[in-house]
Amino acid sequence: MTMPSLLLTLSVWLLAGSLLAEATYYRHHRYVPHFYRYREHSANAENLLPEVSNPEPEVPQPGVPTYPKIPEVFHPAPEVIHPIPEAFHPVPEVVHPAPEPYHLPEVYQPVPEASSPVNTSRVFYGIMFDAGSTGSRIHIYKFIQKDPVELPVLDNEMYHAVKPGLSAYKDNPEEGGNTIRQLLKIAKKTVPEEDWKRTPVVLKATAGLRLLPEDKANALLKEVREVFNESPFFVPNNSVSIMNGAKEGVLAWVTVNFLTGHLYSNTRKTVGILDLGGGSTQITFLPRSKKTIESAPPSYIANFNLFDHKYQLYTHSYLGNGLYAARLATLGALGADGLDWKVFTSSCLPKKFREDVTFGGTTYKVSGIPDGYAGYKLCYYEVMKVIKGVVDQPYEVKGSSVFYAFSYYFDRAVESGLIDGSRGGALEVRDFKKRAKEVCNKMTKYRAISPFLCMDMTYITCLLKEGFGFKDSTVLQLAKKVNNVETSWALGATFDFFRNLNIH
Structure with a gap:
């Protein structure tokens, strides 16, 4: 009896093992419905899991041993976490390093469909x-950043100017x-209206x-700050200020x-700039010779x-040597008393010319010399007295450096017929020099253009x-x-505003 009992026990044990293996196989290989699909969050729909029909419970068969069910663990799909809207970072990557990254208010940008190509281009404005001194101008720049790691592209500029300048309203700020x-x-x-709140508005005043x-x-x-605060645009701290004259020259150099x-x-070849405004004039260039740097006044060298x-x-701004200020200095009127009489x-003026001239909100009586030469x-x-001993001569400009000249250099060259205004x-x-001689010796001919042209x-x-x-x-x-962008x-x-150039 011992042997048959042992065989029966062994058979039952083998049958139980076979049934357990079969149950385990079906539990791990049965079809589990796909119950979650990743999709972009919609404002009009909730992130709800689709209903999953539960399979019918298994009915125990008579004579078949039952085993405790191992609870099946379903790991739910990860929760959809909507990315924090990217902080607006309209950063023309013009500088390295950026000591003080500039952050504007956050702007929501929808997450693209996973199946569609990602468009990383961003448009922003400044x-x-x-x-x-002679007018207020607005420059509205549109930038496109196609790749976060590359420099943005300046798409276009909208420019408009009004006269006179803010300084003319020194006794009536509200009108200014x-x-x-x-x-x-x-x-x-x-x-675009949707971009107003993230578009910074900044005003820099110059020589006026x-x-x-x-x-x-x-x-x-x-x-001006009060006017800005009324506007729908983003008004950062220190958005209205007077710009340092040396910085004016450096930033004009950066622009050109x-x-x-x-x-x-990578050739390090750059061009110098000559900017002639109404109240001041600037010269800025990248020296090639150490002698230029060594011989210049220390304050004329800027590093960034x-x-x-x-x-x-090498850069310097000469306050009082802009075109309009120089006119008054040549006349002996700048800073003079007794302006009423x-x-x-x-x-330099036509003999019969007499007129009231206003600059910086002050009016001066000027004229030619009726009985003189x-x-x-x-x-x-006369003009030499305004310049001699005032303006520094950089060692290097006697060489072959390339300079761009703009503002009143350009305007007077057009008015005197030296260049075409459109090109x-x-x-x-x-x-x-040649045209100055011609204009001064034929003042009557050129007076209709401007009595100050000579x-x-x-x-x-x-x-x-x-x-x-x-x-x-x-x-x-x-x-x-x-x-097609103003020089x-x-x-x-x-x-400089978007990424501080750390000029010193």
């Missing part, structure tokens, strides 16, 4: 006001604020406000070299990082030759725009 309010209307038409008493300038800046493509090049390169520029005369030589002598062009310094052309000639020390054969590229400091200042 609004920069140039509050100059209205001129900025009018320009903001243009910005609202240019920037630098020449004003501090209390007058501050009243104007306060009024960015637009001409020199900042993308740009596009992974360190730059050491004094008449300021010059041999007029002409180029006498005018050159600009290249001129030698001697071309200004004085202006002579001043430009003297500034280039006696001031900066350019040779007669030095070629200047006259341009109002490069690639001014405004674009460079927009870059």
Whole structure:
């Protein structure tokens, strides 16, 4: 009896093992419905799991041993976590390193369908006001960033200007604020409404406000801040300020070299800039000779990082040597007393010319010399007194450096017929001198264009030759725009705002 009992026990044990293996096989290989599909969150639908029909419970068969059910563990699909909207980071990657990254309010960007190609292009805008001595200008830049790790593309610029400048409203700040309010209307038409809250608006004032008493300038800046706060645009801290003159030159250099493509090049070939405004004038270039740096006043050398390169520029802004301020200085009127009864005369003006001239909110009586002489030589002598000993001559400009000249250099070259206003062009310094002589010796002919044309052309000639020390054969590229963008400091200042250039 021992052997049959042992065989029966062994058979039962083998049968139980077979049934257990079969049950385990079916449990692990049966069809489990796909109950969750990843999809983009919709504002009109909740993230609900689809219903799953439960299989019928198994009915125990008689004579078949039952085993305790092992609970089946379903690991649910990971919870859909919607990414935090990317902080708006309109960063023209013009600088390395960026000591103070600039963050604007967060903007929601929907997550693309997993099956569709991802479009990483972003469009953003920047609004920069140039509050100059003779006018206020608005620059509205549209950028496209196609790749987060690459530089953005400047798509286009919208530009508009009004006259006179803010400094003309030194005794009526509210009216000055209205001129900025009018320009903001243009910005609202240019920037899409959905982008208003993330588009920064900034105003930088230049020589016009630098020449004003501090209390007058501050009243104007306060009024502009109030106008900005009324607008629908993003108003960052320190959005309204007076810009340092040296920084004005550096940022104009950044603009021109960015637009001409020199900042993308590894050759380190750049172009210098000459900017002639109403109240001040700037010269900025990248020296090739150590002697230029060693012989320059220390404050004329600026250092900063740009596009992974360190730059050491020669730059200076001459306050009071802009075209309109220089006119008054030549006449002996700038800073003079007794303006109600004094008449300021010059041999640079037509003999029979007499007129009231307003600059920076102050009116001056000016005229030619009715019984005296007029002409180029006498005018050159008068202008020399404004420049000689005031303007530094960089060692290197006597060489073959390439310079772009704009603002009133360009305007007066157009008015005197030296270049075409729509295209600009290249001129030698001697071309200004030759045309200045012609204009001054035929003032009657050119008076209809401007009675100050003789004085202006002579001043430009003297500034280039006696001031900066350019040779007669030095070629200047006259341009109002490069690639359809204004040649001014405004674009460079927009870059500076988005990523501080750490200029020192």
